Amino acid sequence: MTGRCASCGNGFDDGSGAIYAMRQLWHKEHFACALCSRQICHRDELRMDAARPLCRDCFVSIRKPPKCA
Ligand SMILES: [Zn+2]
Numbered sequence: 379m380t381g382r383c384a385s386c387g388n389g390f391d392d393g394s395g396a397i398y399a400m401r402q403l404w405h406k407e408h409f410a411c412a413l414c415s416r417q418i419c420h421r422d423e424l425r426m427d428a429a430r431p432l433c434r435d436c437f438v439s440i441r442k443p444p445k446c447a
């Protein structure tokens with residue numbers, strides 16, 4: 379595996395899990411929600427907001443229309 383983690387900028391050791399997403403490589407443990415820092419382990423939990431990975435909960439919450447008072 380060549381390339382560098384988009385989060386920490388380090389390379390990948392043999393055997394360390396790399397995730398390819400948003401045309402970038404990420405350490406598995408560094409691929410986490412940009413808002414709540416929760417690790418995104420499953421593809422169906424992943425949502426994208428511009429260049430940031432977001433978990434499903436945060437993605438929903440930032441897109442919720444403001445509540446009427
Ligand atoms: Zn990393």
Ligand SMILES: [Zn+2]
Nearest residue numbers: 411414433436
């Ligand atoms: Zn989140």
